[in-house]
Amino acid sequence: MxxxxxxxxxxxxxxxxxxxxxxxxxxVGSAAARCADALGERTAPLAALWRDKQLQYTWLRGLQGRHANFWTVTGDALDYALAAMGIDDADLRDRLMGLYRTLxxxxxxxxxxxxxxxxxxxxxxxxxxxxxxxxxxxxxxxxxxxxxxxxxxxxxxxxxxxxxxxxxxxxxxxxxxxxxxxxxxxxxxxxxxxxxxxxxxxxxxxxxxxxxxxxxxxxxxxxxxxxxxxxxxxx
Amino acid sequence: MxxxxxxxxxxxxxxxxxxxxxxxxxxVGSAAARCADALGERTAPLAALWRDKQLQYTWLRGLQGRHANFWTVTGDALDYALAAMGIDDADLRDRLMGLYRTLxxxxxxxxxxxxxxxxxxxxxxxxxxxxxxxxxxxxxxxxxxxxxxxxxxxxxxxxxxxxxxxxxxxxxxxxxxxxxxxxxxxxxxxxxxxxxxxxxxxxxxxxxxxxxxxxxxxxxxxxxxxxxxxxxxxx
Missing domain, CATH: 3.40.50.1000 (HAD superfamily/HAD-like)
Incomplete structure (x- = not known):
């Protein structure tokens, strides 16, 4: 051709x-989707809140002049989202972050x-x-x-x-x-x-x-x- | 004393x-609350989305270096929120903005x-x-x-x-x-x-x-x- x-x-x-x-x-939803076995009905809400906070933190850090790299911000946002949803599971946190590298x-x-x-x-x-x-x-x-x-x-x-x-x-x-x-x-x-x-x-x-x-x-x-x-x- | x-x-x-x-x-929720007669079950979701977009727009404009005053941003955020909820009502829009001045x-x-x-x-x-x-x-x-x-x-x-x-x-x-x-x-x-x-x-x-x-x-x-x-x- x-x-x-x-x-x-x-x-x-x-x-x-x-x-x-x-x-x-x-x-970006595929990391949480691959953990649907552990998250169940919380899969979509967690994915949405994780993403919302991730973006918020980029905007807020940018406007404050306090940059951190996106890996740090992505982890911070996930920590917020898991806490907000009452999920305390270090293994699941590690799994979600690992999956974020291979969306x-x-x-x-x-x-x-x-x-x-x-x-x-x-x-x-x-x-x-x-x-x-x-x-x-x-x-x-x-x-x-x-x-x-x-x-x-x-x-x-x-x-x-x-x-x-x-x-x-x-x-x-x-x-x-x-x-x-x-x-x-x-x-x-x-x-x-x-x-x-x-x-x-x-x-x-x-x-x-x-x-x-x-x-x-x-x-x-x-x-x-x-x-x-x-x-x-x-x- | x-x-x-x-x-x-x-x-x-x-x-x-x-x-x-x-x-x-x-x-900030009191403007929408005073329009509960018109908004019904949409009162709380509209108030939340209006506020979320209002803050987003302040952060985004700040980071871009494209400031507009808060009255403009508040109106822009309300327009987004009303559209997202399928509400097309200019009188209601005016009423909500007016109430925002007297929260x-x-x-x-x-x-x-x-x-x-x-x-x-x-x-x-x-x-x-x-x-x-x-x-x-x-x-x-x-x-x-x-x-x-x-x-x-x-x-x-x-x-x-x-x-x-x-x-x-x-x-x-x-x-x-x-x-x-x-x-x-x-x-x-x-x-x-x-x-x-x-x-x-x-x-x-x-x-x-x-x-x-x-x-x-x-x-x-x-x-x-x-x-x-x-x-x-x-x-």
Whole structure:
């Protein structure tokens, strides 16, 4: 099959596709789901509270200027969530954290990345995750060879949505903001990248409401399989 | 009755008591509660989602460096919450926003402030609220004469927990951090003020779990009526 080519469509002039990792390429609910044997009906509430606190802690630490890496914050958030749900089980805590290093990729991800690469587009991750977490996740998903760059906020020492994070992608890829298509399932991340100046595809997997924040994603989709068509990739 | 005097206790050397406003002095749930006729079973979920998004938006805007005043953010959060719950009612929206300007004070607040003033302590509010919102709330609660200062983040142009906000209290009161007792019902605010160096009373009205964030409140109480005893005020 010949490489797909770019044609005129809603996203034009794109040179690189940059992806958020957690929630966008990797299913953050899959760690708790794999412990459903121990968690039972508490699986979904624990996964939701863990994620909510994890994000809260990134925002609060960022605004305070008290950065800690994402592994620490993820553990802190899990400790809060387990305590809030009355779960005191060190083995389960260790199991959940271990699983967070090898989250499931969403099913469309490997084929999508192959298609983008075949079309000559550059691909990258831009994530809150620490380099070690991202390496483990990418390796587990078998997508390491399909990514030109795996960028961690650790290189700027502050979490999303600080503008320094989005600037990191521009600096490392050597591209202006408007030639980058940024994909995120997290509305706040999608809006912030748009306000920063990137072209944005909001992969609204969870049917969230539009945020009332600066910025406006260019396109809203339900999963990433729609991305090639948005970029005008044929066939 | 003679003025109470300070004695040695868990909080010593305190010259001023600084209070968070929303959730601490004023009941943020009271706006939705007064619309229970229209909201029915949706009253508590709407109040919770409105508050969650309001805080999220302050943190996200702060970290992005895209400040807007708290009235705007409060309206944005309400719009999100109403949309998420499928409520499309402009009159109800206006009614809720109007009520947010005249939230109920918690019952112990007026007597507490009178007691602190009688003991010669200085009293202040340090809040995300805009000056107009705070003036309306303080006037409605009848506590304007019991406060030496009403400090708004608008004077520094960024929301809590940015350190510039806590510094504002020090600058305006002319006091070092460790001679200020800061009271907040919001765990993240209490932890941040502690990390900044203030003495902190976490008024944990809602039975929240301890946050896993920098800092450690000096004391945890269930409502503010316990504060005079913590400060060693007699009788």
């Amino acid at each position: 010949a490489p797909a080519t770019l044609t005129s469509t809603s996203l034009t002039g794109i040179k690189a596709c940059v992806f958020d990792a957690y929630g966008t390429l990797f299913d 499931d990729a969403f099913p469309e991800v490997p084929a999508l990345l192959r298609r983008l690469k075949a079309a000559g587009l550059r691909t990258a991750i831009l994530s809150n995750g620490s380099p070690a977490m991202l390496e483990a996740a990418v390796t587990h998903a078998g997508i390491a060879d399909l990514l030109d760059a795996v960028l961690s906020v650790e290189d700027v020492g502050v979490f999303k949505p600080h503008p320094a994070v989005y600037q990191l992608a521009l600096d490392r890829l050597g591209l202006p903001a408007d030639s980058i298509s940024f994909q995120s399932s997290n509305g706040w991340d999608a809006f912030a990248a748009s306000a920063f100046g990137m072209r944005v595809v909001w992969c609204n997997r969870y049917g969230q409401q539009r945020e009332r924040l600066p910025g406006a994603p260019d396109v809203e989709v339900r999963d990433l399989s729609e991305l090639p068509a948005l970029l005008g990739l044929r066939g | 003679a003025p109470a005097t300070l004695t040695s206790t868990s909080l010593t050397g305190i010259k001023a008591c600084v209070f968070d406003a929303y959730g601490t002095l004023f009941d 109920d004070a918690f019952p112990e607040v007026p007597a507490l402030l009178r007691r602190l003033k009688a003991a010669g302590l200085r009293t202040a509010i340090l809040s995300n609220g805009s000056p107009a919102m705070l003036e309306a709330a303080v006037t409605h609660a009848g506590i304007a004469d019991l406060l030496d200062a009403v400090l708004s983040v608008e004077d520094v142009g960024v929301f809590k927990p940015h350190p510039a906000v806590y510094q504002l209290a020090l600058d305006r009161l002319g006091l070092p951090a460790d001679s200020i007792s800061f009271q907040s019902s919001n765990g993240w605010d209490a932890f941040a003020a502690s990390a900044f160096g203030m003495r902190v009373v976490w008024c944990n009205r809602y039975g929240q779990q301890r946050e896993r964030l920098p800092g450690a409140p000096d004391v945890e109480v269930r409502d503010l009526s316990e504060l005079p005893a913590l400060l060693g005020l007699r009788g």
